[in-house]
Amino acid sequence: MINYDDIFNTAQDAFLHFKKTSGKIKANFLRQIASNIEAEKDKLIPLASDESNLPEGRITGELGRTVGQIKLFAQIVEEGSWLEAVIDHADPERTPAPKPDLRRFLTAIGPVVVFGASNFPLAFSTAGGDTISALAAGCPVIYKGHPAHPKTSLLVGSLISKAVQESGLPSGLFTHIEGGIDVGQELVKHPIAKAIAFTGSFKGGKAIFDLANQRTEPIPVYAEMGSVNPIITLENKLGSDIEGLAKSFASSLTLGAGQFCTNPGLIMVPQVHEKTFSDAVKKEIQEIAAAPMLHEGIAKAYYESLDKLKSKEELEWLHVSATTDLIKAHPALAKIKAIDWLRDDLFQEEVFGSFAIMVVYEGAEELLSIAQKLHGQLTITIWGEDSELEQSAELITILEEKCGRILFKGVPTGVEVGFAMQHGGPFPSTSDSRSTSVGAYAIKRFARPIAFQDMPEKFLPDALKESNPLEIWRTVDGEFKK
Amino acid sequence: MINYDDIFNTAQDAFLHFKKTSGKIKANFLRQIASNIEAEKDKLIPLASDESNLPEGRITGELGRTVGQIKLFAQIVEEGSWLEAVIDHADPERTPAPKPDLRRFLTAIGPVVVFGASNFPLAFSTAGGDTISALAAGCPVIYKGHPAHPKTSLLVGSLISKAVQESGLPSGLFTHIEGGIDVGQELVKHPIAKAIAFTGSFKGGKAIFDLANQRTEPIPVYAEMGSVNPIITLENKLGSDIEGLAKSFASSLTLGAGQFCTNPGLIMVPQVHEKTFSDAVKKEIQEIAAAPMLHEGIAKAYYESLDKLKSKEELEWLHVSATTDLIKAHPALAKIKAIDWLRDDLFQEEVFGSFAIMVVYEGAEELLSIAQKLHGQLTITIWGEDSELEQSAELITILEEKCGRILFKGVPTGVEVGFAMQHGGPFPSTSDSRSTSVGAYAIKRFARPIAFQDMPEKFLPDALKESNPLEIWRTVDGEFKK
Structure with missing residues (x-):
């Protein structure tokens, strides 16, 4: 007692x-x-x-x-x-x-x-x-x-x-x-x-x-x-380094079997680069061995979340393991059109583990709609050339409203312990x-x-x-x- | 619409x-x-x-x-x-x-x-x-x-x-x-x-x-x-200036017809000075004309609160108007033994208006019990000689836990607008x-x-x-x- x-x-x-x-x-x-x-x-x-x-x-x-x-x-x-x-x-x-x-x-x-x-x-x-x-x-x-x-x-x-x-x-x-x-x-x-x-x-x-x-x-x-820590990629920047950025993304996604609160579970990709970028990510993910999760309960929850999403016709699965595992997390990646993503909040619920949804958007206006629809996040990352960022002032203003930390380089995982860190964002990422x-x-x-x-x-x-x-x-x- | x-x-x-x-x-x-x-x-x-x-x-x-x-x-x-x-x-x-x-x-x-x-x-x-x-x-x-x-x-x-x-x-x-x-x-x-x-x-x-x-x-x-903003008086300090402190208290209590969130609705008085202090306060209050309240609803609530308290046998009424008023607040003062005050939270509920309860305590230990029982307050005031404060370290430590501002001189009404002001205390004084x-x-x-x-x-x-x-x-x- x-x-x-x-x-x-x-x-x-x-x-x-x-x-x-x-x-x-x-x-x-x-x-x-x-x-x-x-x-x-x-x-x-x-x-x-x-x-x-x-x-x-x-x-x-x-x-x-x-x-x-x-x-x-x-x-x-x-x-x-x-x-x-x-x-x-x-x-x-x-x-x-x-x-x-x-x-x-x-x-x-x-x-x-x-x-x-x-x-x-x-x-x-x-x-x-x-x-x-x-x-x-x-x-x-x-x-x-x-x-x-x-x-x-x-x-x-x-x-x-x-x-x-x-x-x-x-x-x-x-x-x-x-x-x-x-x-x-x-x-x-x-x-x-x-x-x-x-x-x-x-x-x-x-x-x-x-x-x-x-x-x-x-x-x-x-x-x-927790949070899905969206990464937003802009056309020129992504086009300039598709393989490098795919590598960064894939390694952040799978780091520690995806068990980080800053794990990027959502990535916005312009249609023009969708195919090359997703191929590059798939290639990276395939080379990463499935890693054991913290305990069986978490692995079970991970696969159950994936199963729930698999019933959604809007998602196209780019990479997913045929078998589930009692303890190991196989990384997974699904793709969705922005227009479909915008219709259902389920697509921005956190799946704890190495899973991400790639949202394919058609242009700046659609990207703005995505930003407006985003829930509160610990982090948001935006990859853009300076000239692209310059033209994205409105987008960035809205993204700032949705997170506690906004990154312009690198990946959200790896949280610095210092004076300037802000690890806490609008609800529901924190209370x-x-x-x-x-x-x-x-x-x-x-x-x-x-x-x-x-x-x-x-x-x-x-x-x-x-x-x-x-x-x-x-x-x-x-x-x-x- | x-x-x-x-x-x-x-x-x-x-x-x-x-x-x-x-x-x-x-x-x-x-x-x-x-x-x-x-x-x-x-x-x-x-x-x-x-x-x-x-x-x-x-x-x-x-x-x-x-x-x-x-x-x-x-x-x-x-x-x-x-x-x-x-x-x-x-x-x-x-x-x-x-x-x-x-x-x-x-x-x-x-x-x-x-x-x-x-x-x-x-x-x-x-x-x-x-x-x-x-x-x-x-x-x-x-x-x-x-x-x-x-x-x-x-x-x-x-x-x-x-x-x-x-x-x-x-x-x-x-x-x-x-x-x-x-x-x-x-x-x-x-x-x-x-x-x-x-x-x-x-x-x-x-x-x-x-x-x-x-x-x-x-x-x-x-x-x-809101808050009842207790004033705690210690023996030597109170004894050294009974009339002056009674005057300060009475004028703070009746200022603006008692309609301040920092209005002192509770005062702790040592038994030895109870009679002389309450006489002095009564004298002051009698000289203060009843003032109109903000509106009839507030005056009505004031008199209803007093009526509710009048049914409490533990209270002895030192000063109270025989008649109620549609708009004016007649100041009122009641007295209670600490031992009775400690038994019922009703005695520390705010009555919005110029009413206070005087709690008569017997010694340091009883005062400590009162402090421990206090709800969160915007302010707490303690009137004591330096030597008395020196011996009240434990009391002051507890009082600090119960308020956002602690005063050692003067009265709680009159809130400075500056850099060092804290107007917000533990629940229920603020959320x-x-x-x-x-x-x-x-x-x-x-x-x-x-x-x-x-x-x-x-x-x-x-x-x-x-x-x-x-x-x-x-x-x-x-x-x-x-």
């Missing part, structure tokens, strides 16, 4: 202490997590690889990314300017009423419930971006381990708890919980929970979003629910387009502003003290300064 | 143009609105006063505040750093994969539906903080006029539309609509609406919040739903504690981040161009610079 009240009360106690902990101590704590993970990598890598069917090379890279991510947040909280400190000085002489002293900064929002992703057993799971950015903000985390990699999750969880202890912080700062949907629901509903982070399917994310909004006190839900789950700004999800009016200097948090002891960037009487 | 599709399609067309409009043009447009309002003030002030029952002096002040607010947002968009521009430069030499060029900033979220407040016919209505911050962010506004001041709303609406025209901007930028709850619902449900701003009752705000979350595409709702509806940061509610990956320099928005033509503060490769 899980005692939810115990878990959340302990988290809340930890929170009231931790939210006031200095950036320096928080940074050291985060670095301790990173170093605990690195110390166990010889055990972690084979374990995560075994549980996820992802090759050790990929998991090694993911571990590096996880550690890098932790260090980025350590750097951010140590530096401190993320707190958005703002000071408006008093003016006792102002008429008709004196002006008070007002100081504002971001404070941690409270205990956060995190649901990890199956497709990133490290970087978006137990010590992944959501957990680490919540801890960095000053929030305790109640983490529900993903059943697809239970041992990896437990091990990483123990490394976080070890870091909590080594840093002399309260144990309620991190709790690892195992369980099914019912357990997840109890976590979302608990009155002490103050925010939710989730990475996974639309169905799962939307259910959590709805549940959180039905609470007596609704709370923010940051659900990253909150105002946030990112990757990169420096992910920390902002777990904070809210608070203002202190006429608080005596000695009680003010360091970030707001007159002397600026943290030496952070602040807005003072409307001016940015250090 | 209102043609909602027409209204929203026109707004969307305006949006696609306006979101790319320069800060300079937006600033001039906002200043044009301000100057149109100032030009009509001799007409506006008596009209708003007549429709709201608020004295002309108060409306004159509110007009000044409205204009000041508009000029603040003009200054913010003209300066431009609010866009949070972030640049991570490419590194083509990086291994194993080259690093792309990534640039991120805030872009306008889309057409916004604004519901004005009855208690601020100017500053939180047609050209109030919500409308102006949405326009400043680059969003068209569909404004539903408040039925309590229809002529004022229409006149201000026409002044905004005039400014749109004078600035050569598309007319869909601002639409004024009149109607009841059904009209409001249609506006919230329209698929083109991308955010809602609301100021009013909990019931109204929560209904809008729920409706917006039930849409196929849920959208952000910024509902400011989104991460936002403020007053002050510079209100603009952030109507924007979302977007990242441009490898966008050719010439297509980049000015805010993200390498040469920084706007001369704004940006984060470049992790460093703040201009």
Whole structure:
């Protein structure tokens, strides 16, 4: 029996202490997590690889990314300017009423419930971006381990708890919980929970979003629910490098058996190049071996989605395996006319795996109609010559409305962890387009502003003290300064 | 018949143009609105006063505040750093994969539906903080006029539309609509609406919040739903100036007939001073004449709320008028023991008007229990000597969790419009504690981040161009610079 009240009360106690902990101590704590993970990598890598069917090379890279991510947040909280400190000085002489002293900064929002992703057993799971950015903000985390990699999750969880202890912080700062949907629901509903982070399917994310909004006190839900990440190809650019672009597309499509939230599941191709481009893609795909998916349930869902689409007469199958597989994903590619694609939303539903629909369009006007019809996406990519982009101003304006990140080169897979990353787009790709789950700004999800009016200097948090002891960037009487 | 599709399609067309409009043009447009309002003030002030029952002096002040607010947002968009521009430069030499060029900033979220407040016919209505911050962010506004001041709303609406025209901007930028709850619902449900701003009752705000979350595409709702704004008095401080503090409290309580969202409807008083303080408050209240409320419906609701409370035996009525009034609010004050207050949430429900409950507490421990029981508030005020505050660290920590602004001097009414203001607290005081509806940061509610990956320099928005033509503060490769 899980005692939810115990878990959340302990988290809340930890929170009231931790939210006031200095950036320096928080940074050291985060670095301790990173170093605990690195110390166990010889055990972690084979374990995560075994549980996820992802090759050790990929998991090694993911571990590096996880550690890098932790260090980025350590750097951010140590530096401190993320707190958005703002000071408006008093003016006792102002008429008709004196002006008070007002100081504002971001404070941690409270205990956060995190649901990890199956497709990133490290970087978006137990010590992944959501957990680490919540801890960095000053929030305790109640983490529900993903059943697809239970041992990896437990091990990483123990490394976080070890870091909590080594840093002399309260144990309620991190709790690892195992369980099914019912357990997840109890976590979302608990009155002490103050925010939710989730990475996974639309169905799962939307259910959590709805549940959180039905609470007596609704709370923010940051659900990253996937996307088909359209690639739009313009005639001249595609014509100038059909084979190269086909290769880029095919390798992005099949990377990690297509199990990325930024996997390109939709590509718009001008009719004039349709045949040569699809031939080139087919050639690439044929050379890529079917790769095992994360688990049988995901492989089953992949083939079921394909079966559903196979009943659609509008689709012409350019490449599809005759047999399904219990675990491996055979890449697949289907083609559709723009006019047919426009008629049915089913053709832009995500199929998790290495499948894409190629939409053949006839001209700029049809492309505009496609853009207008697109649902919210994490990413949209447009491949065009400069002169073509110049003539596509209206198209680009509409595409910007449909995504969180727009690419003009390369492929959407491979999400940079940095300051400028935006990994979060309009609904249904995420439940909150105002946030990112990757990169420096992910920390902002777990904070809210608070203002202190006429608080005596000695009680003010360091970030707001007159002397600026943290030496952070602040807005003072409307001016940015250090 | 209102043609909602027409209204929203026109707004969307305006949006696609306006979101790319320069800060300079937006600033001039906002200043044009301000100057149109100032030009009509001799007409506006008596009209708003007549429709709201608020004295002309108060409306004159509110007009000044409205204009000041508009000029603040003009200054913010003209300066431009609010866009949070972030640049991570490419590194083509990086291994194993080259690093792309990534640039991120805030872009306008889309057409916004604004519901004005009855208690601020100017500053939180047609050209109030919500409308102006949405326009400043680059969003068209569909404004539903408040039925309590229809002529004022229409006149201000026409002044905004005039400014749109004078600035050569598309007319869909601002639409004024009149109607009841059904009209409001249609506006919230329209698929083109991308955010809602609301100021009013909990019931109204929560209904809008729920409706917006039930849409196929849920959208952000910024509902400011009121608060009881507790004042906590500590023994020594209160004892040192009983009459002065009673005067401050009574005047804040009765200001504008108590019709402020920051009106203090709850005050915690230590038992030792209970008698002298309540006598002093009574004396003050008796000298304050009953003032007309905004309209009869509000006066009726005020007296009905009092009647409901009168059935509660735990309350002792210190001051209450024998007769009710069709329009005027007679101030009222009731007293309750902390132990009784703790047992029933009814005693912290907002009564809109000049009524407060005085909670008599016995010591620090009881005060802590009260703090823990408090719902989310816009503001909490604590009056204590430095030495008392020093001993109240735990109390203050808990109070911070319950509000958006905490005051150590003065009264919660009188909300500064500046950079450091936070007017938005935990639920149920607002639907989104991460936002403020007053002050510079209100603009952030109507924007979302977007990242441009490898966008050719010439297509980049000015805010993200390498040469920084706007001369704004940006984060470049992790460093703040201009």
